Amino acid sequence: MDMPKTAAALGIFDGVHLGHREVLRTAxxxxxxxxMPCAFTFPPESTAFKGAGGYIYSSAEKEHILREHCGMERILSPEFSTVCGMEGEEFARDILAGELNATFVCCGMDFRFGRGAACGAEELRTFGRRYGFRVQTVEDVCLDGARVSSTEIRHLLLSGDVERADALLGAPYMIRRTVRHGAQIGRTIGFPTINQVFEQGQLVPAFGVYASVTRTGGREYRSMTNIGVKPTVDYGGAPLAETYIHGFSGDLYGSAPEVRLLRFIRPERRFSSTEELRKQIASDIEAAVKMP
Known part of the structure; x- marks a missing residue:
């Protein structure tokens, strides 16, 4: 079966922010x-693209957003090491015109490719004329006079300012990881939660409690999420998101619901008793659920 002709969006897309979404929307x-809309990107785990604080979304999270929220029907995400040695023309000929069968290619103004990042938009247009694809570049997106960037979004998430981060992302920051078994301490005090563990190398938002929305089974629920490290559960010291889903009852182990952070409520704190913890969780849930 012949590969359909495609419109290819090119980029790292760490965070899939407003600027990235404009490139993806164009494709x-x-x-x-x-x-066929498709995306060419790289796994965020590649050391070549780790920003300060880590990558914003895992490969699985990024591909979910590209497919489900940005309309990409195919994603090509090779290891960086397999293409970094390619000359620019080789990349255009073998990957874009060849493997992707692209007749339309779009990218940001600062997109670079080829060995040593030697090529940019003008070279891409030259190769496009040679190998049969049209090229469109997309201007940077600004919000409140500032260029939207993954670096700024990392800084905002690390400081707990998810409201501003969400504005730059163009959608609430999302955690979509497989639900794992925990110590079920929340269940024993009347507040069952789901545990989602962050990858090593992935950015972890500021520790603390957040108002959130959880999407599972085609429905959305108000929820409350705590991000931190649980000494009572052996996840190898990895930080996790622990979410109470208001109005939901069921077993989500092994599934990967979307948990979207909306607002920072308070930093982490220690409690002197289980009753004090229970009262604080009840207060946090009330604040999260009543958020406009």
């Missing part, structure tokens, strides 16, 4: 011209 818009 997705070519579907009305009969082209």
């Amino acid at each position: 997705a818009g070519q579907k009305e011209n009969g082209l």
